[in-house]
Amino acid sequence: MGRTRPVHVIGAGLAGSECAFQLAARGIPVVLHEMRPERMTPAHSTGRFAELVCTNSLRSDDPEHAAGLLKREMESFGSLVIGAARASAVPGGAALVVDRDRFSARITATLERMPTVTIERHEVTELPDGDVVVATGPLTSPDLTERIQELLGSRHLYFYDSIAPIVEADSLDTSRMFWASRYGKGEGDDYLNVPLTRDEYLAFHQQLVTAEVIELHDFERNLFFEGCLPIEEMARRGVDVLPHGPMKPAGLTAPDGTQPHAVLQLRQENLSRSQLNMVGFQTRMKWSEQRRVFRTLPGFADAKFARFGQVHRNTFINAPQHLDEFYRLRKEPRIRLAGQITGVEGYLESAAAGLVVGLYIALERHTESAFEPLPTTTALGALARHLTQSDPRHFQPSNIQYGLFSELNMRLPRRKRRAAYAERARGDLATWRRKFEIPAVVPVFADDEARDDSRMDVPPEVA
Incomplete structure (x- = not known):
């Protein structure tokens, strides 16, 4: 040839x-x-x-x-x-x-x-x-x-894939958050962790399962890739799913020595740490709902989002x-x-x-x-x-x-x-x-x- x-x-x-x-x-x-x-x-x-x-x-x-x-x-x-x-x-x-x-x-x-x-x-x-x-x-x-x-x-064939939101770091109240890696891996402070008590988690879970989502067309099957499920889809599978999934507290201890019931991890998007990715929080909630629901998280009352989560069709x-x-x-x-x-x-x-x-x-x-x-x-x-x-x-x-x-x-x-x-x-x-x-x-x-x-x-x- x-x-x-x-x-x-x-x-x-x-x-x-x-x-x-x-x-x-x-x-x-x-x-x-x-x-x-x-x-x-x-x-x-x-x-x-x-x-x-x-x-x-x-x-x-x-x-x-x-x-x-x-x-x-x-x-x-x-x-x-x-x-x-x-x-x-x-x-x-x-x-x-x-x-x-x-x-x-x-x-x-x-x-x-x-x-x-x-x-x-x-x-x-x-x-x-x-x-x-x-x-x-x-x-x-x-x-x-x-x-x-x-x-x-x-x-x-096709399935639906979701994108996690990105939040502006300087819009967060980090006084209740702490930098740490799960089990101390990496540099030991690679993630900004948002700990939730059981009551805080249950309130957040309720917000997730009742939030408005972007509806799919009638002719399209509601088929998601299991490795990238929207956060609200996981929440609907049971109240204990998230603490055993993307919000699992295992390997993380708060600075005061307490064990959180659930943890949201934020991962830096750039070298300056000016933007943070909400790890595992891919979603198809409407953008207005994302702003409302995620602002109920500890330290997120004034959160500003550089990118909201999205859902899109993947073709294969x-x-x-x-x-x-x-x-x-x-x-x-x-x-x-x-x-x-x-x-x-x-x-x-x-x-x-x-x-x-x-x-x-x-x-x-x-x-x-x-x-x-x-x-x-x-x-x-x-x-x-x-x-x-x-x-x-x-x-x-x-x-x-x-x-x-x-x-x-x-x-x-x-x-x-x-x-x-x-x-x-x-x-x-x-x-x-x-x-x-x-x-x-x-x-x-x-x-x-x-x-x-x-x-x-x-x-x-x-x-």
Whole structure:
């Protein structure tokens, strides 16, 4: 196959940005198509690449946690997303948490600087000729969604995803709050904690379950991803659900030595701690209701919100029915899908899918003989296993977790399984890389890539 023909990557979210980088850094020309800011989505607010809209956390960074292992595997190939995340990190306990503006600015500037990347800012409504990677994410535009439906001959599945609010730090009364990490992890003061007594929690719970929410259309199923349920949906499942979920007090003790009944954790959004994310408080309450309900929390009487929570429809395909193990469409193998549209769930997993698609195309372009997909004993291979070997009748998106991996051939106590999975993955990935002689690439970030003037904001007429 000719190396000079460009690969068209549609969508410059995390998957598309990672895929474009992996291809371009290996000498393969890329045309990167991004419709923002010409046409915005319901969730995005800028035209920068890899803009984070739901959370600024890439989840656990523990190398024996499945998410931490996935990060290490991506880094071994020179991941642009993980490199930018580490360069833009803010304190987040055991998680890799980023300053979202600096993160997206670094990724945008890096891709804009690469001579093998051509950037076209427009909406794609027809799939180009040649090799194509569709990485349009969960908010694929209606016209392109229709083209994909026509190509696949079946309707998309969908679920509803929610975004947590962000509050201005200086609008809070922090006298009843305290900085601490659960069980003292990280720096020990990575989260601002809002403790609630039982009576305060019960009053807040009542506000949640009676709040007005944005109604869905009659023809749309009320189907949420279980890992990202709106806070009010969780509250309706029972009064004790939140203290065992996003408001659990375990591992936290107030400065006066008391144990709270429930705790809201606030995570910093930027290096200056001027904005705080309400962790786990994704919601579809009406904005006026969010202001009213959340201001009943201790210290929130005068809270000002930089962003209210939102709900939006996520589109993804029935991957086991339509994708092969190389992320190619069975009906038209020149077209690959990457990111959340495939049915992986989460920023980290989306970027990982983009990285793997880039690697596979590079191998096709550079290798004469056939090659094997990544082992399903690795985190990268386990994601593809979920997408291609799950039951298509019951397929649902998933984050990376060890249940997606090939099973261990040994019986071990639960406390030792993570280490065994991680050790096996590292060895099998190293063997696969040596077999196909795949070198890493190295993303390089300029010192000024995180400045405010390096970002592409939405023009006033679009906003």
